[in-house]
Amino acid sequence: MEHQSMSYSKSNIAAFVELLEKQASLFSQDKLDELRIVINSLTDDIEVISRFISEWCTQHLEINYEQSKLRNQKISDNNYSASIRILPTEKGYPNEVPILDSHINKQIILNAIETATKLVENNQYPQS
Known part of the structure; x- marks a missing residue:
């Protein structure tokens, strides 16, 4: 499968999803x-x-900074696939679902928000 260049919008969303997954500690329950x-x-x-x-990110400086770094890295590296994890289980994250740039949509973001919510509720954050 040949990938086309990822648009700014897709890079922006993919970076935000990755931020929710891997740096959930940046988000309070109210923000989520x-x-x-x-x-x-x-x-x-x-x-x-x-x-x-x-x-939204411009109103939250630390999140904006981290999200911008990820987005710019995705654009410069032509890294088209972020990965989103299934909601955590007691044993961690058994499955990963790759996000192809053509499949970035609202549900992927909502799933990442749910994952981040579970992490925040349990004070469990993935190790970078």
Whole structure:
């Protein structure tokens, strides 16, 4: 399968999903709740979702900084696949589902928010 260049919006969303998965400690429960509510209300259009994520991140400086680093790395490395984990089980993360750039959508972000919520609730954060 040949990949085309990942758009800014797709890179932006993929980086945000990775941030939710791997740096959940940056997000409070209130922030995760806010994200869930707003993203649920948006259309499943990556341009709209990406614009919201960018605007939301600018209000949260530490998150914005980390998300920008990941996004820029994805763009410069042409790294098209972030991975999103299935909700954690008692034994950790048994499955990973690759995100192909053509499959980035609202549900992937909502799944990542749920994963981050479970991590925050249990004070369990993946080791970088």
